[in-house]
Amino acid sequence: MTISGGGDFPASLLLVGAGRMGSALLQGWLKLGLDPGGVHVLDPAPSPELQAFCTTVGVKLGVPATPPEVLVLAIKPQTLASAAPALVSLAAPTTLVISILAGKTLKTLADHLPSAGAFVRAMPNLPAAIGAGITGAVADPAVTPEQKRKADALLAAGGRVEWLGDEDLIDAVTAVSGSGPAYVFYLAECLAEAGIVEGLPPAVAERLARATIEGAGALLAALPEVAAAKLRADVTSPGGTTEAALAELKGGDALPKLIARAVAAARKRAQQLSG
Ligand SMILES: NC(=O)c1ccc[n+]([C@@H]2O[C@H](COP(=O)([O-])OP(=O)(O)OC[C@H]3O[C@@H](n4cnc5c(N)ncnc54)[C@H](OP(=O)(O)O)[C@@H]3O)[C@@H](O)[C@H]2O)c1
Incomplete structure (x- = not known):
């Protein structure tokens, strides 16, 4: 509530x-x-x-x-x-x-x-x-x-x-929102690193990754009634670039399983630290 x-x-x-x-x-x-x-x-x-x-x-x-x-x-x-x-x-x-x-x-x-x-x-x-x-x-x-x-x-x-x-x-x-900002910061790091691998100058890759996460977060904040899944679907044209990337992230449930494992590990650690 x-x-x-x-x-x-x-x-x-x-x-x-x-x-x-x-x-x-x-x-x-x-x-x-x-x-x-x-x-x-x-x-x-x-x-x-x-x-x-x-x-x-x-x-x-x-x-x-x-x-x-x-x-x-x-x-x-x-x-x-x-x-x-x-x-x-x-x-x-x-x-x-x-x-x-x-x-x-x-x-x-x-x-x-x-x-x-x-x-x-x-x-x-x-x-x-x-x-x-x-x-x-x-x-x-x-x-x-x-x-x-x-x-x-x-x-x-x-x-x-x-x-x-x-x-x-x-x-x-604790596992979702307490530790969550670090997961998002890590996503920014990974996205920048991937951009560097694709040939972008490091400073440009970092600015692009950071601004992308800032902008996506601002959109989520500006449209509280729109589900994240809908925002994602809206920018995913069939046969387009985003769909190609999402196919990798979702392949074999890769990202959902990884996030679930990360959150479960944080919850377990929080439980161990309780007292
Ligand atoms: N930072 C986060 O993102 C976050 C998120 C969720 C929850 N928390 C919780 O917030 C709490 C504080 O975190 P923080 O990052 O703000 O830690 P922090 O910067 O280390 O602040 C703790 C403060 O308490 C002071 N202190 C130590 N012993 C004291 C005493 N006996 N009486 C009065 N003050 C005393 C410390 O002084 P000295 O430095 O001189 O020892 C320091 O100024 C933690 O319990 C943490 O679990 C933090």
């Missing part, structure tokens, strides 16, 4: 971890109207840029005096165990914890932060850094409808939000 698009921000928020993802989300929230006066950022070694940014926009660095309405966890998954003890007193039964930590289950989060009242586990992807991502999210049963609206508003700063009814599906989300 997609319910994104609201501007229902919490009055107080603590962001734990202001690295790549945390900083990008913070910038998105402020741009969309989150009151900086209610925001604290906790990071062990804030960079001069982060310090300057916080001063400029009026966000406080450090811990709040009282537990926030929402605590967003954006540290590396492997630092959860060492970071959690200092966070327990910062989370109250009224605090909603939103975690974007890959592989950390709702149960693991609750075990580390038993003082918090409710948890949302989310898996954004890299384009969230420019507001063009998609996030899969799951809420534990203690999350109230109001807390879910607030979580949705915060996660929607990174792009679209897909709420899942079953936490087990998060590993599949």
Whole structure:
């Protein structure tokens, strides 16, 4: 179910971890109207840029005096165990914890932060850094409808939000959209390399491959009601060049099988990393 698009921000928020993802989300929230006066950022070694940014926009660095309405966890998954003890007193039964930590289950989060009242586990992807991502999210049963609206508003700063009814599906989300941008970047690399083999100068091949993927993505975005399969069929004239290429990609189900194997491998790895 997609319910994104609201501007229902919490009055107080603590962001734990202001690295790549945390900083990008913070910038998105402020741009969309989150009151900086209610925001604290906790990071062990804030960079001069982060310090300057916080001063400029009026966000406080450090811990709040009282537990926030929402605590967003954006540290590396492997630092959860060492970071959690200092966070327990910062989370109250009224605090909603939103975690974007890959592989950390709702149960693991609750075990580390038993003082918090409710948890949302989310898996954004890299384009969230420019507001063009998609996030899969799951809420534990203690999350109230109001807390879910607030979580949705915060996660929607990174792009679209897909709420899942079953936490087990998060590993599949990780395998499709979490890791997915890297598959597309790899396609851009392969397409450029193939162009070089066909005689194009490397820089030209790279620009052609990159712009092709940008343009195809922009078309998908501009025509949300048109299935990708229809867009493909529309540019595939019988007996033409695209059909010749697609015959190779589809031959013996080559590409579908390869993508299915890649996604299954990512899902299996996500499952192994969970805990
Ligand atoms: N990047 C992605 O595409 C992506 C996609 C989906 C999910 N995620 C998830 O997002 C999370 C953050 O990823 P990232 O790429 O933004 O990592 P990152 O750039 O390394 O950011 C993590 C930040 O947390 C800080 N930190 C470490 N220990 C802390 C503590 N005890 N208290 C407060 N802050 C602490 C780090 O500071 P130091 O650098 O000084 O240690 C760093 O600034 C990860 O859990 C990842 O699974 C990322």
